[in-house]
Amino acid sequence: MRRFLFVARAVAWRSIHNTLVSPAILLPSIIFPLFFLAAFAGGLSKIADVPNFNYRPGYTAFQFVFVFLQSAAFGGVFTGFAVARDFDSGFARRLLLSAPRRSGIIAGYTVGALLRWFVTATVVTIAALLAGMHVDGGGIDLVGMLGLGILVNLGAALWACGVAMFLRTEQAGPLIQMPVFVIIFLAPVYVPLKLLTGWIHSVASVNPATVALEAARGLFAGSPEKVALAFALLVAGIAVTTVWARRGLASAERAG
Amino acid sequence: MAAEVLNAPGLLEQVAAVARRSVMRTLRQRALLVFPLLFPLILFAINGSALSAATRLPGFPPVSYRAFALAVPFMQGALFVAVTAGTDLARDIESGFFNRLALTPLRGGALLAGQLGGSIVVACVQSVVYLVVGVATGVGIASGVGGALVLLALSILISFGFAGVGTLLAVRFGTGEAVQGFFPLLFVTLFLSSSSLPRSLIKVPWFHAVATYNPVSYLIEGVRSLVITGWDARALALGFGFAIALVILSLGFAVAAMKNRLVRT
């Protein structure tokens, strides 16, 4: 365990150090969520006038919660890009050679992703508050929402690490990103689930991301619903993506 | 053995030679065409359904949201054409292939025009695919078959203009990273427009103002008018006008930037 933590800390430190030395690395993961917040909350705010759209905190908050979780997911995805780059540059091989407990490498990458996401989440939250967003949830509700974000970030990072380690090239980027993108956008992004119609309603109804999103929106509005289910699904997702990432690591080890 | 060298080849011959190469490169990297083709269609499928509730808003045109949204893939495709055109040229600059071309009598303008040859092929394929998918998913083209052809022409013109932007970035900055770094900005111009809702239904004042002054809104509305309205002279005039302006400006600046890039005594 001690060696695992040692390796995880070293890899996470490198990730944070690189970000501090070159803060521009963080820019895409900050700018994109802000941009989506502006585009959706700004450009689509009229959607709140659709009959039966009754999210109490308002449309800005409605979109903020989505962007909050989306930034968590994409923060994990960007970590996968970094892992893929490490393989392309040969640095990953150095890590594999020198780490006494290689699973610590995965942990390190995911911890780095989480710490970077905290920065993004803070910036996005401040921007939404400055835009006049109402917050109806209490302290515990908001902590719960943060917890959901953490789990989304970890799950996405583990997924991305796995893909990057299987493919070991930056060209894995679209393969890392697209499934996450599709899962997120097949959830009730623009309107609540009950206002979706057609095939998208059917898909969103069974999409685990919908549970997480609606739970987070409920917490933010102070009317939590399906929170336990959301946490259970995300924890299960993390269990699956952990196995996935470990398999990816094994593949990278076999490749040498 | 010496070759029989005549005078430097004419402009058309130079453009044709470079264009032939550009088209060959495009056709031989079909895998690179897939993502730019699929991504807009995936978004079209998702948004076409996810935002269908917007049709219940008073003032929304009396069409399905899918019909309303069909114009967007054409714009997204144009952005991808911009990035591809730019990164292709930037790769030539970074690899030194550009120097090889500079040692020939090739004119800068001919190089630019030829490089865009591949972009035209991509734009044609993309536009046809988006239109076919739209019609196949039940979207009716209000302006009929003639309007569909005009739509294709407008779409290709828009793609050509954006390809010019990508080319300008490549010539000005000379690296693929710089070109790709601008992609998010181009993406932003698409979202800060009337891509998701009619301008009349944009509630937030600053967003409404940005969308009104954003030329991309008029490009989208020009394409959209052929799908949902029929023959809307004003929308078409604005759409084609801005597209032509984009082509002239982007290529004009690219040619000017080429003078600094193609420095030969």
Next chain:
Amino acid sequence: MSESGAAIEVEGLVREFRKGPRAVDGIDLAVSPGEIYGFLGPNGAGKSTTVLMLTTLLPPTSGRASVGGFDIVHQGSQVRASIGAALQEAALDSILTGREHLLLQATLQGVAKATRVRRSQELLERVGLTEAADRRVGGYSGGMKRRLDLALALVHGPRILFLDEPTTGLDLQSRTALWSEVSRLAHDEGMTVFLTTQYLEEADTLADRVGIIDRGKIVAEDTPARLKAEIGSPTVEVVPADPSTADAFAEQLAQFGVPSRNGRDSIGVQLPQGEAQLAEVIRALDQAGLHVASLHLHQPSLDDVFLAKTGRKLEGAAAASEPEVQPAPRGRRRRGR
């Protein structure tokens, strides 16, 4: 050709970059028609910058030069029509085939339409790429890419050829093959070749005359043989069988000159009367009862020439030289690099 009959003539050529040192600091040289001129120097010496200026891709800051009788500043298009160039990067399109490269180059160079295909085939045969001609260049080895690069430079039948470090990164077989072709072009076809290199052996073997450049200035110029002869005598290097007798060895070798201690416990001394003195050295050591592990006779090399002129060895000079002022690939704006 210039009025003096030189294929390439350079007077006081200077290239400064903004906020940087002078990459080329006033060089003068002349290359006769049909000559192979080797431009030898470490990384950052100014070789590639010189080539870029002479091929009109970089304007000089001051000075003048003519290539093929045309001024590089005022008659750039005529210069380009009369030269072929294989620059430092092989600069090929990995998606195109070798044949497609040649046809494109031939078209852009203005080779008559009727002869483009034939010319391309001739060049492919000449550089040994016939079998690979219709394969994409992305699958070519380094040697094949360099050969294609050379073929592209020759497609329009130029009289003057610029080769910028053409064998860097190649294996011995590929390098030798390229040398053979370059030598044939010059000696059989009368082509003038301006070749830059950081490899001593390349300059020594291939060049009719060598100009040694360091930090933007030409420090020596002559045939390889005369340059080496100028430095003087060969050096004998002796490794004692018993390292503890090194001092005794040095004492014996002092009869011939000033001994120098080199790495690996070897002692060297220059032989002022040439290799004929080798027998005397062996006799002296034998008479002193000193046993030799190994003995080498070194003829002066161009590296010794460089050392004599600059105080540094050529092969270590790259590490010691100032930050490289290589002209960047055209993809990056030059900011005094």
